[in-house]
Amino acid sequence: ADATWSDAVDVTSRVAREVQRRGYFGPLGIDAMLFRDDAGQTRLRPIQDVNARYTMGRLALGWRRFLKLNEFGSWLHLTWNVRNSATACDWIAAARDSLPEDVRLLWTSPVGIGGHVARKQTVLVIAPNFTSRSAAEATLIQLVSRDG
Numbered sequence: 001a002d003a004t005w006s007d008a009v010d011v012t013s014r015v016a017r018e019v020q021r022r023g024y025f026g027p028l029g030i031d032a033m034l035f036r037d038d039a040g041q042t043r044l045r046p047i048q049d050v051n052a053r054y055t056m057g058r059l060a061l062g063w064r065r066f067l068k069l070n071e072f073g074s075w076l077h078l079t080w081n082v083r084n085s086a087t088a089c090d091w092i093a094a095a096r097d098s099l100p101e102d103v104r105l106l107w108t109s110p111v112g113i114g115g116h117v118a119r120k121q122t123v124l125v126i127a128p129n130f131t132s133r134s135a136a137e138a139t140l141i142q143l144v145s146r147d148g
Helices: 002-021 056-064 085-097 130-146
Strands: 029-036 042-051 072-079 104-107 120-127
Touching (some): 002 029, 002 042, 072 130, 085 104, 120 130
Antiparallel strands (some): 072 120, 104 120
16 A cells, blocks of 8 residues: 555645646645445545645644654544633533543633633544543533533
8 A cells, every 4th residue: 555655645746746836835735545446456546636725634734743653633623602711611621530541632722712712612632542532532522512
């Protein structure tokens, strides 16, 4: 598979250079994919989409810097009904206390904006394994639906 992805990198690099040559500057995301054809062979589609914008893949690479080697992470988008900052901070502390010690939370959105609690919250959940991360996600979602 590495050689196949190397082929994708070669093709997308050529596309990026051509787009730049034509005068584009700015963020650029190029999606590629591996798939199985009707005969069951793994095939490469080096250009699935070309996106002249920041993409979730770019965001995922940025979040990766917060994870240690072999850690698992996910970025949750939560909606809560917390009304004041003190309650929000208490809720966040209680949420942390309800998770295993080896799970870390990195809140990536402000608790409040302009003196009001933000209804939408984002948090990076970081855990040493997939099972702990999935359990932490489920706990946070349950707490938001119950309390938030």
